[in-house]
Amino acid sequence: MTRKQEIIDTAKTLFRExxxxxxxxxDLAKVIDFKAASLYNHISSxxxxxxxxxxxxxxxxxxxxxxxxxxxxxxxxxxxxxxxxHVDLTINNPEAIAILNNDWMHLEGKHLEDFKMMRDTYExxxxxxxxxxxxxxxIAFQNIDIILFSILSTLRTLHLWxxxxxDLSENDLKKDITDILLKGILVKS
Amino acid sequence: MTRKQEIIDTAKTLFRExxxxxxxxxDLAKVIDFKAASLYNHISSxxxxxxxxxxxxxxxxxxxxxxxxxxxxxxxxxxxxxxxxHVDLTINNPEAIAILNNDWMHLEGKHLEDFKMMRDTYExxxxxxxxxxxxxxxIAFQNIDIILFSILSTLRTLHLWxxxxxDLSENDLKKDITDILLKGILVKS
DNA sequence: GTCTATAGATAGATAGAC
DNA sequence: GTCTATCTATCTATAGAC
Numbered sequence: 001m002t003r004k005q006e007i008i009d010t011a012k013t014l015f016r017e018x019x020x021x022x023x024x025x026x027d028l029a030k031v032i033d034f035k036a037a038s039l040y041n042h043i044s045s046x047x048x049x050x051x052x053x054x055x056x057x058x059x060x061x062x063x064x065x066x067x068x069x070x071x072x073x074x075x076x077x078x079x080x081x082x083x084x085x086h087v088d089l090t091i092n093n094p095e096a097i098a099i100l101n102n103d104w105m106h107l108e109g110k111h112l113e114d115f116k117m118m119r120d121t122y123e124x125x126x127x128x129x130x131x132x133x134x135x136x137x138x139i140a141f142q143n144i145d146i147i148l149f150s151i152l153s154t155l156r157t158l159h160l161w162x163x164x165x166x167d168l169s170e171n172d173l174k175k176d177i178t179d180i181l182l183k184g185i186l187v188k189s
Numbered sequence: 190m191t192r193k194q195e196i197i198d199t200a201k202t203l204f205r206e207x208x209x210x211x212x213x214x215x216d217l218a219k220v221i222d223f224k225a226a227s228l229y230n231h232i233s234s235x236x237x238x239x240x241x242x243x244x245x246x247x248x249x250x251x252x253x254x255x256x257x258x259x260x261x262x263x264x265x266x267x268x269x270x271x272x273x274x275h276v277d278l279t280i281n282n283p284e285a286i287a288i289l290n291n292d293w294m295h296l297e298g299k300h301l302e303d304f305k306m307m308r309d310t311y312e313x314x315x316x317x318x319x320x321x322x323x324x325x326x327x328i329a330f331q332n333i334d335i336i337l338f339s340i341l342s343t344l345r346t347l348h349l350w351x352x353x354x355x356d357l358s359e360n361d362l363k364k365d366i367t368d369i370l371l372k373g374i375l376v377k378s
Numbered sequence: 379g380t381c382t383a384t385a386g387a388t389a390g391a392t393a394g395a396c
Numbered sequence: 397g398t399c400t401a402t403c404t405a406t407c408t409a410t411a412g413a414c
Contacts, residue, residue: 021210157342184373
């Protein structure tokens with residue numbers, strides 16, 4: 001592992017716990033037994049660390065969505081794919097998702113632009129999947145934006161909950177989240 | 190409106206947009222055409238402003254939950270009540286919900302303790318409602334914590350989405366959110 | 379590549395004049 | 397109750413010795 005990677009990994013933990021703005025370069029250096037000034041031999045600014053973390057995961061989501069779009073399968077299967085890659089990432093990189101959710105607005109310049117572009121594209125792709133599901137009568141509920149919002153809000157905050165329940169297996173988690181998002185909770189009447 | 194209330198209302202807007210840690214007392218003072226020092230004639234610290242905002246809304250949630258618990262109605266009706274007061278608050282005080290979600294960890298001392306206590310009590314009360322619904326066969330899905338998490342994550346982040354869609358009437362919003370959380374989205378098979 | 383020292387900006391908060 | 401002035405602490409980042 002490179003020094004830069006070590007810095008970024010440490011930052012992931014601290015940023016998640018206390019928020020980007022509350023973590024100083026001195027805090028970060030102390031954890032890896034450095035002086036703050038030395039960090040600058042490996043990274044160019046604090047914001048660069050944030051951008052590395054956030055844009056990396058944003059690019060992963062974009063990549064996964066492009067694969068799903070290329071599959072030519074029905075809406076339900078596509079939604080299952082979206083849920084699957086969110087759960088994967090929640091398990092493997094929960095810090096990055098938390099930081100993306102809470103601190104993306106502290107990105108600057110082109111980093112901020114790139115992030116917003118990827119986020120909006122992702123949301124539009126997911127909206128298209130839902131629209132297609134309604135057209136093909138796979139989805140009964142009619143308000144597209146409420147479906148989109150409900151799915152995304154659950155998937156984006158899954159990391160908060162998984163922390164307390166990391167005993168659950170990856171497959172059980174995928175199954176339960178998929179069921180609840182697609183089928184609801186009530187006994188069918 | 191008192192001066193203190195004016196300060197808090199201004200803080201609500203700024204804290205929501207940029208996060209508690211990114212807003213300085215000078216930023217806050219500038220908006221209401223004050224000098225930063227003058228703010229301290231009305232509030233004792235920056236953290237007190239945060240606590241006023243966050244604990245106020247936490248107390249509201251606690252109060253509403255206590256009313257629901259006292260009603261002696263079935264689980265479905267109780268869940269509808271929970272959704273209703275979340276939607277009400279999202280429409281009437283979205284800034285406070287956003288700040289509670291993002292910046293509660295910057296509360297200090299007793300403020301932090303009180304917040305955590307109210308949050309945990311609320312979650313436990315909601316878990317009891319869900320458990321009761323499963324016992325009485327109103328709820329089919331079996332994983333209590335996933336139901337709890339899914340409902341709360343959607344309700345807690347509703348403010349993000351309502352911003353873009355504030356054209357929707359309060360009643361339509363309550364109906365759609367209730368439907369999607371309780372009934373799911375797929376065509377019944 | 380890590381250090382000490384420090385520049386330069388900005389933070390929360392207080393003292394005291396008016 | 398609002399101001400100017402300022403204290404003390406802390407921030408990101410750089411300069412230059414080793």
